[in-house]
Amino acid sequence: MEDEAPAERPLTRIQQKNRQTILAAALEVFSQHGFRGATLDQIAEVAGLSKPNLLYYFPSKEAIHVELLSTLMDTWLDPLRALDPEGDPVEEILDYVRRKLELSRDYPRESRLFANEILQGAPRVSEVLEVELKSLVDEKAAVLSHWARAGRIADLPPHHLIFSIWALTQHYADFDVQVRAVLGPGHDPYAEADGFLDTLFRKLLAP
Amino acid sequence: MEDEAPAERPLTRIQQKNRQTILAAALEVFSQHGFRGATLDQIAEVAGLSKPNLLYYFPSKEAIHVELLSTLMDTWLDPLRALDPEGDPVEEILDYVRRKLELSRDYPRESRLFANEILQGAPRVSEVLEVELKSLVDEKAAVLSHWARAGRIADLPPHHLIFSIWALTQHYADFDVQVRAVLGPGHDPYAEADGFLDTLFRKLLAP
DNA sequence: CCTGTTCTCGACCGTTTGGTCAAACGGCAT
DNA sequence: ATGCCGTTTGACCAAACGGTCGAGAACAGG
Numbered sequence: 001m002e003d004e005a006p007a008e009r010p011l012t013r014i015q016q017k018n019r020q021t022i023l024a025a026a027l028e029v030f031s032q033h034g035f036r037g038a039t040l041d042q043i044a045e046v047a048g049l050s051k052p053n054l055l056y057y058f059p060s061k062e063a064i065h066v067e068l069l070s071t072l073m074d075t076w077l078d079p080l081r082a083l084d085p086e087g088d089p090v091e092e093i094l095d096y097v098r099r100k101l102e103l104s105r106d107y108p109r110e111s112r113l114f115a116n117e118i119l120q121g122a123p124r125v126s127e128v129l130e131v132e133l134k135s136l137v138d139e140k141a142a143v144l145s146h147w148a149r150a151g152r153i154a155d156l157p158p159h160h161l162i163f164s165i166w167a168l169t170q171h172y173a174d175f176d177v178q179v180r181a182v183l184g185p186g187h188d189p190y191a192e193a194d195g196f197l198d199t200l201f202r203k204l205l206a207p
Numbered sequence: 208m209e210d211e212a213p214a215e216r217p218l219t220r221i222q223q224k225n226r227q228t229i230l231a232a233a234l235e236v237f238s239q240h241g242f243r244g245a246t247l248d249q250i251a252e253v254a255g256l257s258k259p260n261l262l263y264y265f266p267s268k269e270a271i272h273v274e275l276l277s278t279l280m281d282t283w284l285d286p287l288r289a290l291d292p293e294g295d296p297v298e299e300i301l302d303y304v305r306r307k308l309e310l311s312r313d314y315p316r317e318s319r320l321f322a323n324e325i326l327q328g329a330p331r332v333s334e335v336l337e338v339e340l341k342s343l344v345d346e347k348a349a350v351l352s353h354w355a356r357a358g359r360i361a362d363l364p365p366h367h368l369i370f371s372i373w374a375l376t377q378h379y380a381d382f383d384v385q386v387r388a389v390l391g392p393g394h395d396p397y398a399e400a401d402g403f404l405d406t407l408f409r410k411l412l413a414p
Numbered sequence: 415c416c417t418g419t420t421c422t423c424g425a426c427c428g429t430t431t432g433g434t435c436a437a438a439c440g441g442c443a444t
Numbered sequence: 445a446t447g448c449c450g451t452t453t454g455a456c457c458a459a460a461c462g463g464t465c466g467a468g469a470a471c472a473g474g
Contacts, residue, residue, distance in 0.1 A: 014451075033327060037243030040432060050453050052434080061432065112326055115381070119319055119326070120239060122384045129388035137389050154410070159390055160403040167378035168371055174322070175373075177329045181336035182344045183366055196367040203361070204410050221421070221471090247462060257423045259464080268462065 019057050021047050023071075026064045031109035034116045035065055066124060069117060072110050073128055079103065080162075083140055089147040090205050097165055097197050104173035105190040111173035137162055153205045168197055226264050228254050233271045238316035241323045242272055273331060276324060279317050280335055286310065287369075290347055296354040297412050304372055304404050311380035312397040318380035344369055360412045375404055 025047035029038040040061055044051040058064045079099035083092055104111050122129055141158035148155040172179060172193050179189050232254035236245040247268055251258040265271045286306035290299055311318050329336055348365035355362040379386060379400050386396050 012450075018451090034241045034244060034323075037241055037327070039430080041430090051432090052454085053452055055433065056451070056453095115322070115326055116241075118382050118385050119322055120241070120244070122388075126384065126388065129385055133385075134389050134391065156406065157399060157403050160399060163378060163386060163389075163400075164375055164403075164407065166382075167374040171370060171374035171378075175325050177333065178325050178336055178340075179370060181329075181333065182341050182370075184341065192364060192367060193370075196364050196371075199363065200371065200411055203413075204407055206410075219420075225421090246460080248460085258462085259424085260422055262463065263421070263423095 015057065018049070018053075022049065022054055022057055022064065023068060027068055027109050027113060030065060030068065031113040031116070034120070035062075068113060069125055070128075072114060073125065073132070075107075076103070076110070076114060077133065077136060080136060080140055083143065085143045085146070089152040090202065093144075093153070093165075093205060094198060094201055097169065097201055098194070100165060100169040101172070101190065101194060101197060104169050108173040108176060111170055115170065115174045151207050154207050156204070165201075168200070169193075222264065225256065225260075229256065229261055229264055229271065230275060234275055234316050234320060237272060237275065238320040238323065241327070242269075275320060276332055279321060280332065280339075282314075283310070283317070283321060284340065284343060287343060287347055290350065292350045292353070296359045297409065300351075300360070300372075300412060301405060301408055304376065304408055305401070307372060307376040308379070308397065308401060308404060311376050315380040315383060318377055322377065322381045358414055361414050363411070372408075375407070376400075 022043070026038075026043050028046055029042045032038075033042075038061075040051050040054060043064070044054050047054070054064070058067070079096055082099070083096050087095075117123075117125055137159065141162065144153070144156075144158035144161060147153045148158070172189055176189075180187070183189060229250070233245075233250050235253055236249045239245075240249075245268075247258050247261060250271070251261050254261065261271075265274070286303055289306070290303050294302075324330075324332055344366065348369065351360070351363075351365035351368060354360045355365070379396055383396075387394070390396060
């Protein structure tokens with residue numbers, strides 16, 4: 001028996017640059033049209049490369065999508081990881097809300113890519129949801145419960161409290177066109193949302 | 208000049224039944240895979256009809272999708288239309304939340320179909336959003352403002368208050384797999400959400 | 415029963431899709 | 445120059461796609 005994995009060579013500069021270019025283009029196209037709605041030709045055009053060249057750097061369309069999703073999941077969960085059990089309960093939660101809203105504002109394509117995946121039943125990330133995400137949420141839910149029992153925040157079902165943060169912040173990225181259509185011109189949805197969500201969660205969390 | 212519209216004949220029973228069958232199958236497939244991800248063969252198979260038969264009842268794939276969306280938009284806005292300016296403010300809003308959550312629970316596929324459309328930039332309903340939806344929301348936002356000025360509910364930006372209702376209720380339908388993955392087995396997401404959202408909005412709306 | 419209309423579908427068509435391949439290109443150490 | 449290796453692409457392929465067509469089956473009304 002010999003080594004199955006044949007000594008991965010380090011990536012050249014060209015490889016690093018082109019892989020990044022391709023992933024950026026793929027994010028643009030996948031987030032707008034979904035996995036099946038996106039075509040390699042589209043991605044290739046946005047990336048400024050030929051289609052066979054994409055497939056020189058990635059083995060398949062799906063591989064590009066998976067790569068995007070897996071790197072996404074990490075940065076997506078970071079704000080929740082940062083919720084500090086030792087900090088001030090209300091401020092910790094409000095910080096989390098703020099970070100989540102910033103993520104929606106600064107990375108709306110990532111948010112929509114994720115939303116697309118979940119909408120279709122999460123065929124490629126259901127494992128991550130059931131294991132990594134669940135255990136992280138359970139851990140932080142325990143913190144919230146602890147704070148509630150100590151009377152430092154209102155007594156609310158912790159999982160649903162977290163869902164409400166996800167729903168309220170991601171809504172501004174995922175339903176961007178609807179939000180802007182309803183508000184009309186001359187509004188900054190994210191600036192307004194920032195104040196609104198601050199008020200909302202302060203009132204909600206008050207014991 | 209003669210009549211452009213050539214005397215629409217009434218639909219036969221077979222036409223009514225088959226059109227309904229097709230729309231039901233299309234809803235199933237479109238809501239799961241999105242417009243471009245869905246294929247006529249899939250819809251035909253779910254409907255138990257042949258592909259040419261679908262195109263006997265609808266001129267194209269897009270026509271089926273448009274039909275679904277337009278009938279959807281009506282039922283989707285009904286709960287908001289029903290918000291009564293003469294009723295008790297908090298109870299009216301809580302009724303709206305409840306109706307919206309019921310819609311998510313009983314018609315999750317419709318919710319996901321709509322979410323899919325908005326995610327892709329609402330190419331087929333942007334007009335409806337900017338005109339019908341906007342004017343309806345503006346009208347009801349005025350009611351909320353009035354209630355706030357009268358000190359009957361908390362003073363909150365009315366548009367964002369409505370957004371928060373949409374976000375919180377639709378989240379349970381659109382992100383169903385994520386909610387269930389995080390909660391684990393043995394939970395009834397909608398039952399729990401019902402109580403949680405009741406608490407949330409009562410605290411939020413208290414002046 | 416016959417006759418005209420409605421309905422159904424196998425076979426087919428042109429296009430688009432994800433993916434392959436061999437040939438060519440480019441920089442660079444010898 | 446030469447040979448080498450990472451890179452790039454035009455040409456191509458099989459499968460899947462939305463949609464068409466014509467011929468036959470089912471259903472009316474008389």
